[in-house]
Amino acid sequence: MKRRSCLWLSLFFCFTAYGSTRAETTLEKVDKSGTLIIGTRTGSPPFAYVNKNNEWVGFSIDLVEKAIVPALNKKLNKQIKIEKKETAPPTRIPLLTSNAVDLVAETMTDTQSRRDSVDFSLTFFITGAQFLVKKGAPIKGIQTIAGKRVAAQQGSTNAKIIRERVPNAKLIEFPDQPAAFQALAQGQVQAYTNDGIQLAGLRAKAPKPDEWAVVGEFFSYEPYGMAMRKNDSDFRQLVNVGLMDAIASGLYFEIYDKWFGAKGEVPYPLSPDTKRFLQMQVVPK
């Protein structure tokens, strides 16, 4: 009995340990260490991925480097370095809340339930879920996936929607994009669902892009935001102002063009509606 209570006590301490050690805000932490640690992806082109030259780059990373770090430098009056760590849907919230990363800048959809655990910046990209299939496949959208084998990414909002709306689809969830794509290429699954822009990115990076097609209407709304620890409004304000300034000054659209323009990694023109939505998020100075 004694042994058992020891066990419970040690477990209890495991979980309460980080409740008490956290006193400093993100800005204080960054000021002290001189480094902003961002959590990002290695396999989500063009938002965050490792390119052919083995550089860890992408649209989300560029936004942090060009819009947020300058704002940090100004605020803290010193040169802040960026350190990148890999995050994935199942790990990004724990890594953030345990202080392992300070800002999640990848392809994270802002949702109401996630807002219970973390705070989000303003929306920096809008997409929706679609399907990647072999060209000419019978799957044309969410209406045609009943009984089909569909891959999704573990912990993504798309998997959740498929499970709710088409419960008889055979959903197989993989921890990362490369494994899901491999399963699609080999026929383990007949379609892979993810946010449309990510599928477009995957297709563009595939050895033979013409063999693949992104199909279906958007069956979800996926506004991407950057995630931060909850109740740290000074840091959140800084991130938001950085993004707003970038949108207002046109820097955001330059970066957008670099990745999604006609000559970008994944051509994906900005619709006038989306552009207006982004601009309307900018509040007056």
Next chain:
Amino acid sequence: MDYQFNWSVLWSGQTGAWLFQGLITTLHLSALAWLLALSLGILSGALRTMPILPLRWMASAYVEFFRNVPLLVWMFFWYFGLPPLFPQGLQDWLFEHGAEFWAGVFALGVYHGARFSEVIRSGIQSIPKTQFEAALSTGLTVLQAYRLIIVPIALRLIVPPATNETLNLLKNSSVALTIGVAELTFQTRQIETYTAKAFEALAAGTIIYLGLCLGIARLMARVERRVAIPGLIAQGGTSAL
């Protein structure tokens, strides 16, 4: 900056059902893999001690090849590497009938079979050689001596290290989530997706694994006491619990 704990996510909505499903899948996967691992282990462990050289080589090759490649690689091998070698019709049939689960069973079973093999070999080699010679001198063939004398004694000697391997196998079953098997760890991640409550979900998973492992350890300690051979092994079964 504070994380709001909300333990009620673990029993509200479908969460409980998911954890239960995950638990069942983990047990199903582990039990099948364990049977496979034990059979392969006994077979190759026995072969490695036989006085016939080619058989020893064969069994050694199996053990060294399978235990020295990471389990994750084996998962990918059985799921992604093997099916393309089959004809198209069989591939489709497999993919329709839970290929990921069976790939998981084989990956886990064959990998742990190689590890079990070493446990069983050490058990066999700890039996005095005279035991084997005595068996032969009563007129048993080599095969009979192994089947009737050597292997049964070895199995009774190796309960503690076999327990260890069993627990490892159970915990390693979580690697199957990389090929999309919806086992316990997978379900805890799913809860995280739906509720964004990662710590609660992970804590629930941890406690279930811990409970399972403690249960198995306890059961095996009882088995150990029952099957201990007086004189061949020191006072059997010293369990902490």
